[in-house]
Amino acid sequence: MTFFGRLKKMMSFSSAQDVKEEGAGKIEPGEKVHGRPRVHVLATGGTIAGRQVSTGPRYRAGVLDVEALLGAVPALRGLADYSSEQMANIGSQDMDELLWLKIARRVNELLADPDVGGVVITHGTDTLEETACFLDLTVRDPKPVVLVGAVRPAGALGADGAVNLIDAVTVAANPGSVGRGVLVVMHGGLFEARDVTKVSSSSLLAFAAPNSGPLGQLVDERVYFGHRTGLSPKRPVFDVSRLDTLPPVGIVYGHAGATALPVKAMIEGGYRGIVSAGVGSGNLHRDVLAALADASGRGVAVVRASRVPSGLTLRNVEVDDNRYGFVAAGALNPQKARVLLQLALTRTRKPEEIQKVFDGY
Ligand code: ASP
Numbered sequence: 001m002t003f004f005g006r007l008k009k010m011m012s013f014s015s016a017q018d019v020k021e022e023g024a025g026k027i028e029p030g031e032k033v034h035g036r037p038r039v040h041v042l043a044t045g046g047t048i049a050g051r052q053v054s055t056g057p058r059y060r061a062g063v064l065d066v067e068a069l070l071g072a073v074p075a076l077r078g079l080a081d082y083s084s085e086q087m088a089n090i091g092s093q094d095m096d097e098l099l100w101l102k103i104a105r106r107v108n109e110l111l112a113d114p115d116v117g118g119v120v121i122t123h124g125t126d127t128l129e130e131t132a133c134f135l136d137l138t139v140r141d142p143k144p145v146v147l148v149g150a151v152r153p154a155g156a157l158g159a160d161g162a163v164n165l166i167d168a169v170t171v172a173a174n175p176g177s178v179g180r181g182v183l184v185v186m187h188g189g190l191f192e193a194r195d196v197t198k199v200s201s202s203s204l205l206a207f208a209a210p211n212s213g214p215l216g217q218l219v220d221e222r223v224y225f226g227h228r229t230g231l232s233p234k235r236p237v238f239d240v241s242r243l244d245t246l247p248p249v250g251i252v253y254g255h256a257g258a259t260a261l262p263v264k265a266m267i268e269g270g271y272r273g274i275v276s277a278g279v280g281s282g283n284l285h286r287d288v289l290a291a292l293a294d295a296s297g298r299g300v301a302v303v304r305a306s307r308v309p310s311g312l313t314l315r316n317v318e319v320d321d322n323r324y325g326f327v328a329a330g331a332l333n334p335q336k337a338r339v340l341l342q343l344a345l346t347r348t349r350k351p352e353e354i355q356k357v358f359d360g361y
Helices: 003-010 066-071 074-078 097-111 128-136 161-172 261-268 286-297 334-344 351-360
Strands: 038-045 081-090 118-122 145-148 183-186 189-192 216-219 222-225 249-253 273-278 301-306
Touching: 038 066, 038 097, 038 161, 066 081, 066 161, 074 161, 081 097, 097 118, 097 128, 118 161, 128 145, 128 183, 128 334, 145 161, 161 183, 161 216, 161 222, 249 261, 249 334, 261 286, 273 286, 273 334, 286 301, 301 334, 301 351, 334 351
Parallel strands: 038 081, 038 118, 118 145, 145 183, 249 273, 273 301
Antiparallel strands: 183 189, 189 216, 216 222
């Protein structure tokens, strides 16, 4: 059955507002279970926990609590035993580094528990890819960690939260998902954290992996892994257990007629790193290039990425990275290059070392 066919089937479930019952599959945190995998659901908000409102904006993200969210999808009980926890209830446009650090610590703690088979994180779609990338770089345990969101809030025509949740729990409970890094499940597609990105702000088919394609797909509560990429043995993993904050890193967006002003403001603002979302293969307007060269000379780490949705930003193509001490982002889009640069800066400020970190991911 297609994603939309399954969506229709799921729509026969009650909406999250209506159903709130204790599930046989639900267990309390810390409770021991045997036989079936236990999936722990961490809720952070987003449209998947959103509700339509009658006045003002069409809906509000991060309204329903995790109990209401899971209670609305009785089919989850058939897939795995699950426990749940509310970590936040925000629109993911408000996601920040403090919450990232908190989530990473909690996920590491949960996965260290032998009774937890995997973790599902419900999240808004706006910054879902960045949280996925952050966790991919800060969680060492090979057990599955799966992020999931929805494009339509509960109760809306074509609400996709229930089917996406079912898919996410299916993936988290599947032994084949172990050792694949942090995964993202949306609209029947399974994606790796490194490449997945939001590609539509309105369509139900909102996510894609422009360089690598999806890792697999979900059909009728089964996951089919399409290809085995395997994680790079050089993948950097950062220990954030003792960090309270991350170094400030900004993104400057490239466009015709770009000026040096945003770069100068970042240097003055004490940013430790700047990611350029350049044009084409990460190219820069000459004024921006001069400002970034100046930033690099002052010890600010500069990473070149591209605003183009697919392809690679490689070293020394049209920009002389060696001369300016720049780092090339490779396959990472600007927002993920920013995540990796923040983490890399907790280890080193040297461009050649930072380049090695990027090359390893
Ligand atoms: N603004 C929402 C969020 O990211 C959008 C969504 O979830 O689709 O939380």
